[in-house]
Amino acid sequence: MSEILLEARNLQISFGGVVAADDVSLAIERGKNLAIIGPNGAGKTTFLNICTGWIKPTRGRVYFEGQDVTPLPPRRIVRLGVARAFQIPQLFTEHTALENLLISAAAREQLGNPLQDLHRIRERAEMLHLLDMVGCADVADRLVVELSEGQRKLVDIAVALALRPKLLLMDEPTSGVASSEKFKVMEILVKALAEAKVTSVFVEHDMGIVSRYADEVAVWAAGRLQMQGSPEEILRHPDVIRDVIGEAV
Amino acid sequence: MTLRLAIPALLILAVAAIPFAAPQLQLLMNLALAKGIAVVGVTVLLRAGQVSFGHALYFAIAAYAAAFLSASMPGADLALVLLVAISGAVLSGIVVGLFVVRYRGIFFGMLNLAFSMIFWSILEKFYHYTGGADGIRLPRPTVFGMALERGPFELIMFYLSVALVLLLGWFTIRWFASPTGQIFQTIKTNETRLQYLGVSPQRALLSGYILSAALCGTGGVIMGIVQGVVTPEFAWWIRSGEMVFIAVLGGAGSVAGAFVGAVIYEAVRVYASAFAGDIWQLVLGGFLLVIILFAPKGVIGIYDAALARLTGKGLTGKGRSE
Ligand SMILES: Nc1ncnc2c1ncn2[C@@H]1O[C@H](COP(=O)(O)OP(=O)(O)OP(=O)(O)O)[C@@H](O)[C@H]1O
Ligand SMILES: [Mg+2]
Numbered sequence: 001m002s003e004i005l006l007e008a009r010n011l012q013i014s015f016g017g018v019v020a021a022d023d024v025s026l027a028i029e030r031g032k033n034l035a036i037i038g039p040n041g042a043g044k045t046t047f048l049n050i051c052t053g054w055i056k057p058t059r060g061r062v063y064f065e066g067q068d069v070t071p072l073p074p075r076r077i078v079r080l081g082v083a084r085a086f087q088i089p090q091l092f093t094e095h096t097a098l099e100n101l102l103i104s105a106a107a108r109e110q111l112g113n114p115l116q117d118l119h120r121i122r123e124r125a126e127m128l129h130l131l132d133m134v135g136c137a138d139v140a141d142r143l144v145v146e147l148s149e150g151q152r153k154l155v156d157i158a159v160a161l162a163l164r165p166k167l168l169l170m171d172e173p174t175s176g177v178a179s180s181e182k183f184k185v186m187e188i189l190v191k192a193l194a195e196a197k198v199t200s201v202f203v204e205h206d207m208g209i210v211s212r213y214a215d216e217v218a219v220w221a222a223g224r225l226q227m228q229g230s231p232e233e234i235l236r237h238p239d240v241i242r243d244v245i246g247e248a249v
Numbered sequence: 250m251t252l253r254l255a256i257p258a259l260l261i262l263a264v265a266a267i268p269f270a271a272p273q274l275q276l277l278m279n280l281a282l283a284k285g286i287a288v289v290g291v292t293v294l295l296r297a298g299q300v301s302f303g304h305a306l307y308f309a310i311a312a313y314a315a316a317f318l319s320a321s322m323p324g325a326d327l328a329l330v331l332l333v334a335i336s337g338a339v340l341s342g343i344v345v346g347l348f349v350v351r352y353r354g355i356f357f358g359m360l361n362l363a364f365s366m367i368f369w370s371i372l373e374k375f376y377h378y379t380g381g382a383d384g385i386r387l388p389r390p391t392v393f394g395m396a397l398e399r400g401p402f403e404l405i406m407f408y409l410s411v412a413l414v415l416l417l418g419w420f421t422i423r424w425f426a427s428p429t430g431q432i433f434q435t436i437k438t439n440e441t442r443l444q445y446l447g448v449s450p451q452r453a454l455l456s457g458y459i460l461s462a463a464l465c466g467t468g469g470v471i472m473g474i475v476q477g478v479v480t481p482e483f484a485w486w487i488r489s490g491e492m493v494f495i496a497v498l499g500g501a502g503s504v505a506g507a508f509v510g511a512v513i514y515e516a517v518r519v520y521a522s523a524f525a526g527d528i529w530q531l532v533l534g535g536f537l538l539v540i541i542l543f544a545p546k547g548v549i550g551i552y553d554a555a556l557a558r559l560t561g562k563g564l565t566g567k568g569r570s571e
Contacts, residue, residue, distance in 0.1 A: 092439050103431055
């Protein structure tokens with residue numbers, strides 16, 4: 001029994017002359033890992049921006065668990081169970097890696113006791129475990145500005161996971177991660193997602209990662225969703241090889 | 250570690266001894282403590298990367314609320330006066346805050362200034378109610394139903410101020426470390442992430458804004474009661490600027506720095522004036538210049554560095570005094 005978690009219908013948006021979303025319709029099934037591929041500037045990030053309410057489409061609607069979330073601000077959509085990791089990590093730069101996660105947990109639980117120390121909240125062990133899961137336990141007490149680009153990406157994902165989302169949107173999770181580490185990182189992530197029963201959408205340029213970890217692939221080009229299908233059929237499609245894979249090489 | 254605790258403890262004891270050891274300093278110190286509490290309010294906002302150039306508004310609102318209450322209810326109790334005054338600051342902080350928390354940086358700073366200027370004009374122009382530029386008297390409140398003579402009353406106000414400094418300083422430091430306080434401080438670094446944690450940055454900023462209004466109000470009402478008169482000068486923009494000045498001087502973002510800064514500021518202002526008129530601005534201006542150029546963490550930053558050298562321990566990024 002498949003069930004639609006998030007559904008986009010006929011999304012439309014342009015910036016100046018650039019059409020970044022052109023009649024985009026896509027349904028995301030619960031429990032699946034969906035990869036989005038496409039050349040630079042195709043509108044992949046824009047799609048995530050619209051799904052999370054950051055950008056409002058001029059036409060079209062977004063439904064999450066059947067509820068129309070198009071008019072809601074990001075924070076309301078997040079509270080319904082959509083979390084996001086960014087192409088460029090969005091972290092609190094004056095805080096440590098662990099503190100970034102603790103703040104996420106505090107936001108999730110809406111902790112409000114003015115005399116409680118953030119470092120002493122009940123969720124601390126859970127957050128340490130999460131940092132450990134993404135391989136960043138050893139840098140827990142370092143300011144995030146001192147971390148490597150790859151570590152920051154992982155902490156950014158952990159911050160999103162700390163919200164215990166139903167759906168996690170990741171924008172190029174392995175960019176900035178050393179290529180020798182990419183598979184290891186994805187292995188950890190996919191395992192963590194399965195363990196937490198989180199549905200995921202990830203934008204990815206590495207076709208090796210896509211073929212290995214995606215249950216389904218959506219191909220973007222020039223603001224349009226060009227095709228959608230299993231990794232086997234999509235990655236072998238001549239158009240995809242010419243327009244996407246060719247360009248990525 | 251013991252030195253880190255011993256020095257502040259000694260300073261607090263020295264302040265507490267003033268009414269007996271150096272009574273001529275008592276009034277000066279009391280005014281400095283009142284100002285220090287207000288400066289903590291400005292310091293709170295600095296932690297979120299915001300500067301208000303209008304927080305004298307809350308200083309004045311609390312002071313005038315106390316004056317109006319005492320005028321309409323002669324012999325009102327000190328506790329009641331404080332409660333009403335601080336509530337006034339908090340309420341107006343909520344109303345003005347709901348509006349200004351939508352802005353950041355220069356717009357936030359200037360909007361606060363605008364509100365304080367409007368209030369200042371009201372105080373000046375509505376002469377019949379506010380006494381205009383002369384202000385209104387704030388008669389001595391009773392203490393637990395007793396009408397006290399000037400001496401004992403001033404002594405009570407002094408120790409009440411010391412107690413409030415310790416209590417509010419302690420609370421603010423704890424609040425900074427709490428989940429709400431930490432979320433408030435992320436306004437400075439990443440509002441995008443904050444929204445994607447399901448938090449409204451506006452509401453996060455409002456929480457600290459209300460605290461800052463309460464602190465400024467507390468400082469204002471103490472100042473009003475100790476001086477026995479409140480004037481529109483309480484809301485004047487120079488006074489708002491002075492709070493920012495002291496906050497930066499003491500150590501932007503540091504609670505202890507707010508008090509150290511306030512004491513230094515008042516001392517220089519009073520004693521330098523004794524030598525030559527207007528020389529205190531020169532001294533303080535030069536001092537601030539040196540601080541910004543060579544010690545951007547303020548007097549508290551210098552203290553931390555000296556302590557680190559003394560105890561032979563390096564300062565980590567997080568190892569600063571609150
Ligand atoms: N907020 C915005 N304002 C103006 N133009 C925008 C905005 N967001 C996206 N664009 C434009 O829309 C187009 C699609 O951008 P988008 O970031 O969605 O592409 P992408 O597929 O994520 O590319 P990349 O692989 O480089 O990350 C680009 O031409 C971009 O310049
Ligand atoms: Mg992108």
